[in-house]
Amino acid sequence: MYNVIIVDDEPVIRFGLQASVNWDENLHLIGSFSNGEEALKAMKIQKIDLLITDIKMPVMDGLTLMKKALEQFPAIKVILVSSYNDFEYVREGLKLGAIDYVLKPTLEPEEFAKLIQKCVKIIEDEQAIESKIQLVDQTKLLKERKNLEQAVKRVILEDTKVQNVYKDFEWLKGPLLIITMTLNHIEKIEEQFGFLYKSMLLDDIQEFFYHTKYKGICFPISENEILFLMHTELTPSLTLDRLKDEIERETNLNFSYGYALINDISLVKKGFEKSRLACSRRFFCEEETIFHYDSFYKDNNIEIKPFKLEEFYGLLLPYEKNKLMFFLEERVTEWKKEYMEPNDIKREACEIMSHLFTKKISLELLLENCEELKRTGTLMQLIEVLFQQIEQYEYLMKQKQALPHGDHQFMEKAIEFIHENYTEELTLQIVSNHIHISRNYFSILFKQFVGKNFIDYVIELRIKKAKELLQDTSLKVYQVAKQSGFKDVKYFSKMFKKSIGHTPGDYRTIHQRQ
Numbered sequence: 079m080y081n082v083i084i085v086d087d088e089p090v091i092r093f094g095l096q097a098s099v100n101w102d103e104n105l106h107l108i109g110s111f112s113n114g115e116e117a118l119k120a121m122k123i124q125k126i127d128l129l130i131t132d133i134k135m136p137v138m139d140g141l142t143l144m145k146k147a148l149e150q151f152p153a154i155k156v157i158l159v160s161s162y163n164d165f166e167y168v169r170e171g172l173k174l175g176a177i178d179y180v181l182k183p184t185l186e187p188e189e190f191a192k193l194i195q196k197c198v199k200i201i202e203d204e205q206a207i208e209s210k211i212q213l214v215d216q217t218k219l220l221k222e223r224k225n226l227e228q229a230v231k232r233v234i235l236e237d238t239k240v241q242n243v244y245k246d247f248e249w250l251k252g253p254l255l256i257i258t259m260t261l262n263h264i265e266k267i268e269e270q271f272g273f274l275y276k277s278m279l280l281d282d283i284q285e286f287f288y289h290t291k292y293k294g295i296c297f298p299i300s301e302n303e304i305l306f307l308m309h310t311e312l313t314p315s316l317t318l319d320r321l322k323d324e325i326e327r328e329t330n331l332n333f334s335y336g337y338a339l340i341n342d343i344s345l346v347k348k349g350f351e352k353s354r355l356a357c358s359r360r361f362f363c364e365e366e367t368i369f370h371y372d373s374f375y376k377d378n379n380i381e382i383k384p385f386k387l388e389e390f391y392g393l394l395l396p397y398e399k400n401k402l403m404f405f406l407e408e409r410v411t412e413w414k415k416e417y418m419e420p421n422d423i424k425r426e427a428c429e430i431m432s433h434l435f436t437k438k439i440s441l442e443l444l445l446e447n448c449e450e451l452k453r454t455g456t457l458m459q460l461i462e463v464l465f466q467q468i469e470q471y472e473y474l475m476k477q478k479q480a481l482p483h484g485d486h487q488f489m490e491k492a493i494e495f496i497h498e499n500y501t502e503e504l505t506l507q508i509v510s511n512h513i514h515i516s517r518n519y520f521s522i523l524f525k526q527f528v529g530k531n532f533i534d535y536v537i538e539l540r541i542k543k544a545k546e547l548l549q550d551t552s553l554k555v556y557q558v559a560k561q562s563g564f565k566d567v568k569y570f571s572k573m574f575k576k577s578i579g580h581t582p583g584d585y586r587t588i589h590q591r592q
Contacts, residue, residue, distance in 0.1 A: 079105075079106050080104060080106065080127040080198060081108050081124060081126050082105060082107050082126070083110070083126050083128075083129055083130070084096055084109075084110040084111070084130045084131075085110070085117045085129070085131040085132060086132040086159060087112050087132060087134075088132070091159065091182060091185075094187075095110075095130060095185075098185075098191055099191060105194070108120060108126065112135070113135045113136055113137040114131070114135060114140060115137045116137075117129075117131070118147070121150055125151060126151055126154055128155050128156075128157070128198075128201075129144065129147050129154055129155070129156045130159065131144065131159065133167045133168065140158060140171070141167060141170060144171060144174060148174070153201075153204060155177050155200060155201060156175065157176065157178055157179065157180065157193060158176050158178075158179040159179070159182060160181060161182055161183070177193075177196065177197050177200065178196070223288065230307060231297065234299075234305075249293040253339060254307060254339070254341075254346070255306075255310050255318070255337060255339060256306070256308075256337060256340060256349040256350055256352070257321070257353055258303060258336045259303065259333050260302055260333060260336075262331075262332045262333055262367075262455055264453050264455065265454075267331070268531065268533070269531075270533065271533070271569075272537045274534075276301050278572050278573065278576050279329065279331070280301075281298075282328075283296070283325060283329065284297060284304065287306070293309040294307060294309065299350075305350060305353075308321075314339060314370075315370075318335055318337055318368060319368075334357055335369065336354060336355065336356030336369045336371065337356060338352035338356060338370070338371040338372070355374075356374060358419070358421075360455065360456065361420035361460075362414075362456075364456040364459075399472075413457060413461075414457065420457075424451055424452050424460060427451050430464075431467060431468075434471075435471055442526060443522060443525070443526050447467050450467070451467075470519065470522060486527075488515060489527045489528075491512075492513050492520065496536065500540060500543075500563055501543065501561065504536055504563075506520060506521055536563075537577075538577075540562045540563040540564060541562070544558050544559070544562040547562065548582055548586040548589070548590065549589050549590055555567060555570075558570075558582060570582070
């Protein structure tokens with residue numbers, strides 16, 4: 079839509095000019111004014127694309143208005159309205175950049191309408207050129223950023239030295255803010271959306287960052303983390319607050335942020351390690367989400383309390399519930415003192431579980447539950463999961479004693495139910511209710527029998543159904559999504575591309591059966 083202003087001190091002329099144009103969705107008349115000063119006030123409120131102005135007017139004439147309008151909107155198009163004796167002024171106006179002029183005595187509505195369309199065409203052509211230039215610039219900048227990403231990754235992961243990174247990015251010469259951002263509540267997200275969703279999410283965040291920020295790069299550093307390297311004219315905390323608000327508003331999800339400052343890009347590896355270490359402090363501070371390295375580690379001397387689990391093996395076996403609970407309560411008390419690093423606490427929890435249940439359950443199941451412990455985001459969550467797993471194992475062993483051959487029957491019934499209902503709303507709870515076992519027990523059995531998480535299995539079925547519909551029908555993409563069991567077409571399209579390597583539309587073009 080292009081905004082237009084008409085300016086003339088004669089009401090009859092203003093009305094005639096206004097009546098000559100077919101105002102539609104593409105052309106919007108902001109107003110008609112009797113002198114340049116009034117028009118200029120309107121321009122301060124709203125952007126103007128086309129100015130139609132008389133040359134001679136009281137208060138402020140058309141040429142003065144044109145000059146001031148061009149200062150405010152350099153791309154504005156101007157049509158001059160004049161009398162026969164105004165030609166010298168018209169010539170000056172054309173030199174200033176007016177597109178054309180019309181004479182009041184010979185004003186023809188059809189010719190004036192053609193002149194308006196001529197201006198619109200010029201505006202559209204300029205915008206198309208500008209878009210191409212912006213696209214080229216964006217492509218060039220994105221390529222440069224990707225090269226910088228790779229250079230920084232090599233420094234962080236391979237311990238190489240920073241070389242020639244100042245060439246295209248002057249902002250790297252100043253103090254830099256390094257942020258490690260970690261996705262919170264991972265287990266809930268995986269359970270609801272599947273494993274692939276996390277990598278899709280990090281890709282979306284990177285794309286969003288590059289569309290909204292100029293002085294910075296970002297890239298995933300694990301399946302749950304993304305690193306930001308930024309220059310900021312603001313205080314680090316204010317910059318991070320803004321980034322947090324923008325990302326969480328865009329994704330509707332919650333993250334933790336650890337940050338550190340470095341004076342030079344050569345220190346990027348050390349800065350990354352500091353930011354990641356700071357981010358890990360959420361493990362002990364569940365209610366907080368932003369952590370500054372210097373708030374926790376002043377001299378980079380981290381006190382870790384030594385612990386040898388072998389000393390406690392005699393206390394754990396033979397297995398007694400009361401003895402185990404007393405031992406765990408003591409360990410939890412130690413963990414809460416924050417002497418140990420989160421990864422060391424998680425490792426200890428895994429060792430406890432492994433020592434307790436090796437040879438009592440399958441190795442695959444034991445490894446899966448250790449992974450669940452490692453994915454916990456906070457100490458309280460780890461404690462909760464640890465105690466849940468102990469309860470699950472006790473329940474699992476009782477079930478196996480009561481129904482030594484019943485697991486296959488449970489799973490056959492569950493798989494049949496899933497295949498009949500995967501295009502509808504389907505959750506772990508719904509399926510476990512159908513086969514009359516606990517949700518947690520079903521989750522364990524499903525992973526053990528199928529080899530993948532429940533939601534990932536369901537998503538595979540839905541993607542397979544979508545492929546069939548894309549090949550065999552002419553349904554719209556949103557209809558394919560709905561009939562395959564996806565409620566959100568945007569989520570479906572991203573998940574389909576992540577899984578198959580093509581968008582739904584491209585897949586149909588390649589594979590649709592004639």
